[in-house]
Amino acid sequence: MIEADGPIQIEDDTEKNILVVREKYNIPGFWKDKKAYLVAGRIIEELSKPIISKRSMPLAIRFPANISQTIEIKLPAPIPISTDSGTVEGEAIRLRYEWERSGSLIRLDYNLTTLRDHVPAEKVARHLEVIDEAQSVLGYEIEQGAEVVNWGAVIPLLGLLAGPVLAVVAVLGVRFVLRRQQRNRFKESLRPLPGASPETAFRISGADGFAHHLETLCRWCTSPRYRGGATLEREGFIYDGRRFTVVRFACEGCGRPHDVYFDGVVPAGESDGG
Amino acid sequence: MLRFVQDEIRYLGIELGRHSHLPNPPARVLERRFGDCKDKSLLLCTALNALGIEAYPALVNTEAGRTLAERQPSPFAFDHVIVRARLDGKVYWLDATVPQQRGPLSGLPSPEYERALVVRQGSGELEEIPLLSSASPTTSVKDVYTVESYDLPVLLEVITTYREADADAARYEMA
Numbered sequence: 001m002i003e004a005d006g007p008i009q010i011e012d013d014t015e016k017n018i019l020v021v022r023e024k025y026n027i028p029g030f031w032k033d034k035k036a037y038l039v040a041g042r043i044i045e046e047l048s049k050p051i052i053s054k055r056s057m058p059l060a061i062r063f064p065a066n067i068s069q070t071i072e073i074k075l076p077a078p079i080p081i082s083t084d085s086g087t088v089e090g091e092a093i094r095l096r097y098e099w100e101r102s103g104s105l106i107r108l109d110y111n112l113t114t115l116r117d118h119v120p121a122e123k124v125a126r127h128l129e130v131i132d133e134a135q136s137v138l139g140y141e142i143e144q145g146a147e148v149v150n151w152g153a154v155i156p157l158l159g160l161l162a163g164p165v166l167a168v169v170a171v172l173g174v175r176f177v178l179r180r181q182q183r184n185r186f187k188e189s190l191r192p193l194p195g196a197s198p199e200t201a202f203r204i205s206g207a208d209g210f211a212h213h214l215e216t217l218c219r220w221c222t223s224p225r226y227r228g229g230a231t232l233e234r235e236g237f238i239y240d241g242r243r244f245t246v247v248r249f250a251c252e253g254c255g256r257p258h259d260v261y262f263d264g265v266v267p268a269g270e271s272d273g274g
Numbered sequence: 275m276l277r278f279v280q281d282e283i284r285y286l287g288i289e290l291g292r293h294s295h296l297p298n299p300p301a302r303v304l305e306r307r308f309g310d311c312k313d314k315s316l317l318l319c320t321a322l323n324a325l326g327i328e329a330y331p332a333l334v335n336t337e338a339g340r341t342l343a344e345r346q347p348s349p350f351a352f353d354h355v356i357v358r359a360r361l362d363g364k365v366y367w368l369d370a371t372v373p374q375q376r377g378p379l380s381g382l383p384s385p386e387y388e389r390a391l392v393v394r395q396g397s398g399e400l401e402e403i404p405l406l407s408s409a410s411p412t413t414s415v416k417d418v419y420t421v422e423s424y425d426l427p428v429l430l431e432v433i434t435t436y437r438e439a440d441a442d443a444a445r446y447e448m449a
Binding site for chain 1: 428434
């Protein structure tokens with residue numbers, strides 16, 4: 001659970017029209033299995049995908065928009081990370097990113113600008129691919145306690161054994177694998193879980209019931225989120241021409257809200273029996 | 275003057291009868307300290323004109339953007355009124371209904387309506403309201419995590435800096 005560490009401070013320079021908000025928090029559960037994700041949440045917020053992706057109309061984009069986010073983490077000791085920088089650019093957005101490390105300080109820099117106020121209907125599919133690509137670099141997984149690889153010592157050793165070319169290839173190969181693993185793990189964390197969105201909605205049949213789909217572990221407290229005691233709220237809606245039902249309830253372990261999507265209509269009386 | 279009309283005249287419309295389309299006289303708006311977009315815009319224009327500044331109300335559509343020009347002429351084409359003012363040869367688009375807007379006139383963001391019909395003698399064409407991109411970020415977030423020990427809670431400091439229209443929006447949300 002995140003705890004506020006003092007009141008929010010606001011500085012408002014009305015002459016220059018600059019408003020600064022400072023917040024401080026303590027996060028006891030920052031590490032999960034000695035790992036943590038650093039996520040550029042403000043940028044992700046701006047890169048949300050439309051509910052309907054197959055469109056005959058253009059997709060509106062907030063323009064102009066220019067947003068930056070920097071994430072710094074000061075660690076007790078250096079850990080290995082893959083430094084990188086690049087640009088993801090499409091029809092309507094440009095995301096620049098740079099990951100760097102200086103001793104035990106890791107710094108992730110992001111800047112998002114929008115380039116136009118809409119995406120033509122025929123280019124929306126490509127735009128969504130660009131968003132996917134952008135989202136894959138908007139977070140970073142770090143692992144505590146891992147030792148920093150001393151490239152300075154490794155390179156001469158490899159050079160003696162197999163020559164300088166092999167050394168460079170080996171170093172680049174390791175860095176590539178490390179980077180790809182970190183990105184893939186982050187992408188995996190962004191992928192909607194089964195039932196967490198209309199795209200991954202559970203199919204229901206009359207005989208099958210649905211309550212067993214609610215009984216998986218809570219992603220926050222990791223205890224069973226539904227054991228038959230929570231109040232279930234249903235809401236039907238039509239998405240992309242199909243009928244869905246979203247079932248809302250509070251986790252019986254920690255009280256946090258959950259939405260579970262079903263492809264079809266969940267009858268009111270069925271609930272609760274599963 | 276802009277700040278006065280934005281902050282001291284409550285944005286409130288009682289759009290009954292003819293005043294659903296006809297603005298109230300500026301003196302009445304000033305006296306009762308509330309008005310809708312056309313009331314506030316006319317009051318601002320009147321005050322600016324009295325100060326020797328050229329200013330006209332301008333009709334806009336808050337949803338259509340530049341596609342407004344593709345629509346058929348209609349009294350229902352517009353849903354909002356702003357002000358087009360000219361000062362020292364430069365045109366400014368002012369929205370008298372924006373609360374908590376701050377900063378110098380030179381840094382004032384243009385309303386994002388893109389097209390406007392300026393209400394003045396002989397005006398028959400839509401005028402472009404340019405959308406200006408900011409060279410520097412208008413929202414900057416800095417998250418600083420401090421891990422003194424892996425056994426202790428992590429301290430997170432978040433510093434969010436808003437500029438230009440984002441500062442106005444953030445100020446309004448917090449007010």
